[in-house]
Amino acid sequence: MNIIENLWQTDHIxxxxxxxxxxxxxxxxxxxxxxxxxxxxxxxxxxxxxxNEKKIIKAxxxxxxxxxxxxxxxxxxxxTSMQGHVWIIDPLDGTLNFVKQRDNFAVMIALYIDGKGIxxxxxxxxRNRIYGGGPSLGVFxxxxxxxxxxxxxxxxxxxxxxxxxxxxDKYHLQAIDEASSGVRxxxxxxxxxxxxxxxxxxxxxxHLMPWDFAAGKILAETLNLSVTKVDGTPVDMLSSNDVLVSxxxxxxxxxNMIR
Amino acid sequence: MNIIENLWQTDHIxxxxxxxxxxxxxxxxxxxxxxxxxxxxxxxxxxxxxxNEKKIIKAxxxxxxxxxxxxxxxxxxxxTSMQGHVWIIDPLDGTLNFVKQRDNFAVMIALYIDGKGIxxxxxxxxRNRIYGGGPSLGVFxxxxxxxxxxxxxxxxxxxxxxxxxxxxDKYHLQAIDEASSGVRxxxxxxxxxxxxxxxxxxxxxxHLMPWDFAAGKILAETLNLSVTKVDGTPVDMLSSNDVLVSxxxxxxxxxNMIR
Numbered sequence: 001m002n003i004i005e006n007l008w009q010t011d012h013i014x015x016x017x018x019x020x021x022x023x024x025x026x027x028x029x030x031x032x033x034x035x036x037x038x039x040x041x042x043x044x045x046x047x048x049x050x051x052n053e054k055k056i057i058k059a060x061x062x063x064x065x066x067x068x069x070x071x072x073x074x075x076x077x078x079x080t081s082m083q084g085h086v087w088i089i090d091p092l093d094g095t096l097n098f099v100k101q102r103d104n105f106a107v108m109i110a111l112y113i114d115g116k117g118i119x120x121x122x123x124x125x126x127r128n129r130i131y132g133g134g135p136s137l138g139v140f141x142x143x144x145x146x147x148x149x150x151x152x153x154x155x156x157x158x159x160x161x162x163x164x165x166x167x168x169d170k171y172h173l174q175a176i177d178e179a180s181s182g183v184r185x186x187x188x189x190x191x192x193x194x195x196x197x198x199x200x201x202x203x204x205x206x207h208l209m210p211w212d213f214a215a216g217k218i219l220a221e222t223l224n225l226s227v228t229k230v231d232g233t234p235v236d237m238l239s240s241n242d243v244l245v246s247x248x249x250x251x252x253x254x255x256n257m258i259r
Numbered sequence: 260m261n262i263i264e265n266l267w268q269t270d271h272i273x274x275x276x277x278x279x280x281x282x283x284x285x286x287x288x289x290x291x292x293x294x295x296x297x298x299x300x301x302x303x304x305x306x307x308x309x310x311n312e313k314k315i316i317k318a319x320x321x322x323x324x325x326x327x328x329x330x331x332x333x334x335x336x337x338x339t340s341m342q343g344h345v346w347i348i349d350p351l352d353g354t355l356n357f358v359k360q361r362d363n364f365a366v367m368i369a370l371y372i373d374g375k376g377i378x379x380x381x382x383x384x385x386r387n388r389i390y391g392g393g394p395s396l397g398v399f400x401x402x403x404x405x406x407x408x409x410x411x412x413x414x415x416x417x418x419x420x421x422x423x424x425x426x427x428d429k430y431h432l433q434a435i436d437e438a439s440s441g442v443r444x445x446x447x448x449x450x451x452x453x454x455x456x457x458x459x460x461x462x463x464x465x466h467l468m469p470w471d472f473a474a475g476k477i478l479a480e481t482l483n484l485s486v487t488k489v490d491g492t493p494v495d496m497l498s499s500n501d502v503l504v505s506x507x508x509x510x511x512x513x514x515n516m517i518r
Binding site (some may be wrong): 041042096097100101102103148155158163164165166175178181182183184185187188195200201249 | 301355356359360361362414416417423425426432433437438440441442443444445446454459460490
């Protein structure tokens with residue numbers, strides 16, 4: 001199947017994968033988890049992260065023979081360029097929330113072709129909502145199309161941030177937060193992106209890996225939001241970045257405070 | 260009716276008031292709000308806060324002729340002592356979230372008799388959950404009884420905090436947060452209390468007024484959680500306090516870091 005010529009069908013298929021992954025997660029929700037630390041006691045992986053990734057990779061491989069797959073848990077490919085069909089997946093975003101709360105976590109899938117964002121999906125598992133689509137389709141959840149959020153200034157909305165970046169006052173983030181209406185910390189990039197897509201937060205700032213922002217970037221840009229490094233330069237899709245997603249006026253306000 | 264002798268009936272009646280208030284809020288949810296600033300641009304009140312308070316006060320007055328009522332928006336009584344029947348109500352907690360997100364806000368009702376917490380209720384409006392009860396009844400939501408959260412240490416769970424207190428590093432809160440599994444900021448005391456009651460967060464620290472913590476204190480203590488000032492001393496029910504609600508071991512860990 002030619003993906004570009006059949007985007008709506010691809011959209012339907014990807015949403016189907018996510019629904020299956022959600023069923024798997026819900027069936028594991030009350031079982032004890034196998035939790036392992038990766039880089040620190042705050043950077044966790046569970047059996048569920050790994051099982052989800054395995055399932056999604058299998059689905060992508062049988063759907064798209066040209067796929068190169070970049071996944072958080074490393075069961076995909078070594079991706080060194082954005083040429084061709086690059087799928088970027090986060091099988092469970094917000095693992096700490098998953099372990100401690102069994103809430104506020106996401107599953108994300110993105111497809112880039114030759115570096116261009118084509119389709120992105122963020123599933124809020126516990127609220128049973130998939131936010132997905134792309135520049136050609138628009139952004140849809142199950143029941144409706146998302147409209148472009150109002151282009152609010154920093155002072156007129158809430159700002160989501162990373163806890164460690166706020167505590168260490170990176171980029172004068174403490175002053176930036178005080179200039180906003182208020183600061184929020186959810187602990188899942190996917191859920192934070194959803195808040196911005198829906199206009200419930202003006203923006204979100206965090207140190208993110210490609211799988212944390214690949215899907216959100218496609219959806220945010222489709223809705224006329226800005227996704228850049230915090231200093232305003234373009235993000236690198238194949239490495240970690242300090243990412244700012246926000247309304248355009250909020251981005252300007254933040255850049256003025258950083259410079 | 261003698262309230263103490265008819266606690267289950269009183270519980271049923273209070274939950275009925277809350278359901279009515281919720282219907283009112285939902286009917287206003289997509290209308291423009293009349294928003295006014297109180298002490299600052301981050302301290303808001305809306306027509307909905309005021310209408311809720313009026314409705315709850317009217318219900319209490321016709322139910323309990325001995326009621327003294329302390330409400331956030333000042334339509335109740337001037338309460339100067341905890342003697343007798345003292346009802347403490349927050350008609351809309353998390354007004355900034357209500358205005359900016361239409362999510363993550365609560366309605367709270369508490370009844371104290373001669374200073375003793377009898378019944379407390381926190382309604383998460385958008386998730387349609389009422390957490391309520393007291394020391395004689397236990398704590399129930401619509402469908403089940405809450406069990407006592409595991410007595411986790413600070414390092415083993417998430418900690419909810421007030422954004423301004425974190426940014427100003429009051430009580431070494433930045434170090435305390437780094438010692439926890441992670442920091443979260445929701446922006447509604449009621450919703451934060453719910454997270455602690457359900458064991459999804461180890462604790463919550465914020466500068467709170469009586470209506471912000473009166474209901475949560477009753478529910479938390481019923482579930483063997485600790486509710487004190489951040490320095491470990493008892494809270495004053497008639498003034499603002501820097502409040503810590505947490506598991507007992509987390510409280511000890513935090514007190515050790517503050518001293």
